[in-house]
Amino acid sequence: xxxxxxxxxxxxGLVIILALTARPNAASAGNATxxxxxxxxxxxxxxxxxxxxxxxxxxxxxxxxxxxxxxCKRLASEVFQTDEGAALTQALIAVRVDFDAPANRKHIERYxxxxxxxxxxxxxxxxxxxxxxxxxxKAAFERVLATASDAVDPLPALQARHAAAPGDDANRLALGxxxxxxxxxxxxxxxxxxxxxxxxxxxxxxxPGVDSETQRSRDERAAEVLFTLGRYHHxxxxxxxxxxxxxxxxxxxxxxxxxxxxxxxxFARSQAELGRVDAGRDVLQQRSAGSPANESALRQWVxxxxxxxxxxxxxxxxxxxxxxxxxxxxxxxxxxxxxAAELAEIAALRRxxxxxxxxxxxxxxxxx
Numbered sequence: 001x002x003x004x005x006x007x008x009x010x011x012x013g014l015v016i017i018l019a020l021t022a023r024p025n026a027a028s029a030g031n032a033t034x035x036x037x038x039x040x041x042x043x044x045x046x047x048x049x050x051x052x053x054x055x056x057x058x059x060x061x062x063x064x065x066x067x068x069x070x071x072c073k074r075l076a077s078e079v080f081q082t083d084e085g086a087a088l089t090q091a092l093i094a095v096r097v098d099f100d101a102p103a104n105r106k107h108i109e110r111y112x113x114x115x116x117x118x119x120x121x122x123x124x125x126x127x128x129x130x131x132x133x134x135x136x137x138k139a140a141f142e143r144v145l146a147t148a149s150d151a152v153d154p155l156p157a158l159q160a161r162h163a164a165a166p167g168d169d170a171n172r173l174a175l176g177x178x179x180x181x182x183x184x185x186x187x188x189x190x191x192x193x194x195x196x197x198x199x200x201x202x203x204x205x206x207x208p209g210v211d212s213e214t215q216r217s218r219d220e221r222a223a224e225v226l227f228t229l230g231r232y233h234h235x236x237x238x239x240x241x242x243x244x245x246x247x248x249x250x251x252x253x254x255x256x257x258x259x260x261x262x263x264x265x266x267f268a269r270s271q272a273e274l275g276r277v278d279a280g281r282d283v284l285q286q287r288s289a290g291s292p293a294n295e296s297a298l299r300q301w302v303x304x305x306x307x308x309x310x311x312x313x314x315x316x317x318x319x320x321x322x323x324x325x326x327x328x329x330x331x332x333x334x335x336x337x338x339x340a341a342e343l344a345e346i347a348a349l350r351r352x353x354x355x356x357x358x359x360x361x362x363x364x365x366x367x368x
Contacts, residue, residue, distance in 0.1 A: 038081035042095040046107050049095040053124045059148065061092040062111070064118040066099040071135040072117040078138045079145075088145050092121065112181040114231040121148040129153055131181065154178065162196075169203065172196050173221050177228055197225045204254075223257035226250040230266060244270035265300040277308050285313070288320055293327035295345065302352050309357045317353045321346060 042049050053060045065072040079085045097104050111120055121130035129151040132144055158175045165171055176196030183189025204222035226246050234243035251263035264287050268280030284301040291297055298320050305313040325346050
């Protein structure tokens with residue numbers, strides 16, 4: 001039998017080093033995954049993360065996201081995939097929850113995810129100590145996230161503030177929204193939230209002697225209530241039949257407020273989900289036609305037509321883009337041509353219109 005070659009001491013050490021470095025990290029092979037840089041994400045689901053939180057004493061950071069959500073991707077690249085993101089989340093159990101996964105519907109409803117991204121920090125007992133809806137930029141997000149380890153449940157303070165000044169509508173709104181995202185439909189917290197929020201809609205009715213600034217504040221609060229309840233019924237409860245009335249009220253009655261920008265889009269979506277795609281299309285088309293310089297209105301119509309493959313809308317959409325370009329040029333007194341950014345946006349709209357396919361292959365998509 002031939003003798004096996006003997007490894008030198010140096011070679012033996014090299015083999016051991018290579019074996020150790022090639023061995024997967026125990027946490028990575030188990031319940032956690034580690035990116036090349038940035039936040040270390042837990043590999044299990046939210047239920048498993050909460051069980052680990054109770055054992056370890058660590059809080060849980062939950063990022064609700066979806067593959068189609070642009071702000072979710074910006075949040076990931078600008079915060080969670082950075083060294084700053086890693087530092088801010090190293091003491092937390094960080095878990096991602098896919099909004100579209102059927103298995104996660106219970107979490108969407110339990111934590112009342114009204115928009116994406118939504119980032120929630122939970123105590124070991126499951127209390128929401130931090131909640132960030134949306135993404136307004138790296139600095140603002142990190143400023144709030146930095147409080148995650150020491151933050152306390154804000155609900156008792158909101159309740160005390162409302163109790164001390166029950167006539168303060170700002171306190172009423174804050175407490176009502178906080179309660180809404182704590183309880184499921186029909187729960188005591190949910191009913192209490194509605195009791196607080198609904199009177200803000202009635203108080204927005206114009207009244208003699210109310211100055212314009214007070215009226216504007218009332219309108220903004222009422223619009224925020226409609227927006228919040230619209231999202232609740234549409235995204236959380238998946239009830240477009242109820243949501244459609246809230247979106248229409250927001251668009252018609254409070255259309256000049258800061259909350260009304262997407263109201264007609266959501267109303268159109270509710271129509272499509274109720275089997276009335278043409279009704280949704282007509283609303284967006286008429287809104288765009290009535291305001292040819294409104295880029296947002298035109299984009300909503302284009303997006304709706306693309307989502308529902310409304311190929312017959314192509315000629316009207318092309319004409320609307322041309323009208324938008326002409327309106328912009330007319331608004332620019334110093335020049336007859338649009339800026340580079342404006343031209344790029346118009347070109348993007350034209351490409352999206354060109355990609356709209358025939359209604360014969362219309363694809364129904366799940367509610368987002």
